[in-house]
Amino acid sequence: MLKQIQTTILDEVISWRRHFHANPELSYEEHETSDYIYKILSALPRLEVTRPTGTSVMAVLKGTKNSAEKPYTIAFRADIDALPIEEETELECKSKNPGVMHACGHDAHAAMLLGAANILSEKKTAINGEIRFIFQHAEEVLPGGAQELVKKGVMEGVDLAFALHVTPYERTGTICLRDGVFCAAADDFEIKIIGQGGHASTPELTIDPLMIGAEMTTNIQSIVSRKISTLKAPVISITQFHAGSALNVIPEYAEIGGTIRSLHSDSRVKAREYLEQIVKGVADAHGARYELTWHLGYPAVVNDQTAVNISRAVMGEIFEEEQVIIVDDPMFGTEDFSAFSEIVPASMQFLGVHSDELGQAYPLHHPKFKIDEGALEYGVRYFVGIADKLCGRNQQLKRSGGLTPS
Structure with missing residues (x-):
């Protein structure tokens, strides 16, 4: 099973990320991007796929597992818009759109969540509860796509919400954890x-x-x-x-x-x-x-302690103790995930995506920003692990290797 996931899902995750990176679209203009995501999700027959707005996508997985435990409704969010930046990398998947670049890692966010949706959709009968996969438009531009989606009702009935954001300041194989105020x-x-x-x-x-x-x-x-x-x-x-x-x-x-x-x-x-x-x-x-x-602008993102404790538990099953970095101070950057964290308990954490092979670690929003695609597996496993904890999939996540059924 591990080999199958590595050669199919994870290869697809990398392929999806490269497609997004080569075809970036600005906020509120994510037409091709959202169409591409919709097509992939619609091919998974166990998902209910909708378009809350013209450039966003939501897929819902309703589990059929009978359990005496409380069924949770959880939301996973990935943003999909790019920035008005002329790319200066030499990547094969370099942006084809002049003056537009995925310089904030939203291409990776979308690809990782697509990978998780693909895996979890195969486990419908092992899931007690509901999982919403939200591919959100316009994170980079006010008033922000998250606020619009909240008004559309995508968070109604949601118990907990989770998101990851890549960081070039930490290495692949690490993840950052913070309780309380996450960003400004x-x-x-x-x-x-x-x-x-x-x-x-x-x-x-x-x-x-x-x-x-x-x-x-x-x-x-x-x-x-x-x-x-x-x-x-x-x-x-x-x-x-x-x-x-x-x-x-x-x-x-x-x-x-x-x-x-x-x-x-x-x-x-x-x-x-x-x-x-x-x-x-x-x-x-x-x-x-x-x-x-x-x-x-956006309010501060505040990580709820209950949601963070779930994140911490999942991280402990995927990463070694020294790979989980406790962040002391919030960042003064902004994130419109705050529209979600204001209304439901939420956890947003940073995933390390830098490696020595990339050379200098360029910051987010830099025209030479790059990520190590080896980090994408960790993001997929994180989302699957959250679903495991809350929706009773009874799936074992090991530190060495990938996802294997127990």
């Missing part, structure tokens, strides 16, 4: 300062938006250092400052942009309130007007 909430802002332009030789006749913007930029940093406890302090970064086009002209307006990343809901709200106070106060002090626009 993100809120972006744009400030337009409207002053009064004039000649650079007579600044006293102007309302200089550059000077006002510089003052705002400096004062905004006091939010973290002086307004919010260091135990809950967010990260606030000014990332854009645009003004003027001539060296001898004080411009009419200046534009500032940036982002707030927060781990705590109360500090998230306070940071926005303080920023608004600063912008208004500085503008008023200089007689300028302003326009402040917020782009409220």
Whole structure:
């Protein structure tokens, strides 16, 4: 059985991943990708396959095993969209779509979940409960596909939700585990300062938006250092400052942009309130007007302890103890899996995908980002292991080797 899985399912998982990587599609444009996934899942007669939105897919496996134990309904999620990045790798499966690349590992996420769906669909009679395989669109762009799917009802009746995200910072054969806050909430802002332009030789006749913007930029940093406890302090970064086009002209307006990343809901709200106070106060002090626009992002992903304990138990059956890395600190990146974790107990963890053969480990969202395809098996086994724990498949997972029936 192990050999059969290795030569069929795992080879297919790699093939699927390469197809996704070569044919990336941007958020809300995942038409070919979702059609491809739908076709694969529809070929498995034990699954009920639907299209919750035009570019997403959900497959449902309803077990027929009779058991006195409580039947669980669990959800597995993989995101499927790519990024607007020109790929700079030399892979054979390099992106065929100019300016679009799977630089965040969503191709691997989708392939691993397809592998798990394939394996689990063969075990319908051994499953007590329901498994939902969610292939989600538009993780990378607000308002996010997860929120849309929640509104479509894909999480109704779900007891627990699980997801993996690849990380190039850890090696293949390792997995990262974290309880509590997993990643940050993100809120972006744009400030337009409207002053009064004039000649650079007579600044006293102007309302200089550059000077006002510089003052705002400096004062905004006091939010973290002086307004919010260091135990809950967010990260606030000014990332854009645009003004003027001539060296001898004080411009009419200046534009500032940036982002707030927060781990705590109360500090998230306070940071926005303080920023608004600063912008208004500085503008008023200089007689300028302003326009402040917020782009409220995803909430923080919070891993539920019960769901994490299930993840931990499954990891213990797949990985050696030293291969399970306990993560002390959350990351300040964002993930719209938070739309799921807000309403059901959930666990999202990092899967290591780097090897020496790849050379330098490039970060997520980098044009040279690559993964070790040998890591895909671990992701497949993780999802199958979760199903084993919660839906009573009575399948044994061994540290050495692959999936074998007991």
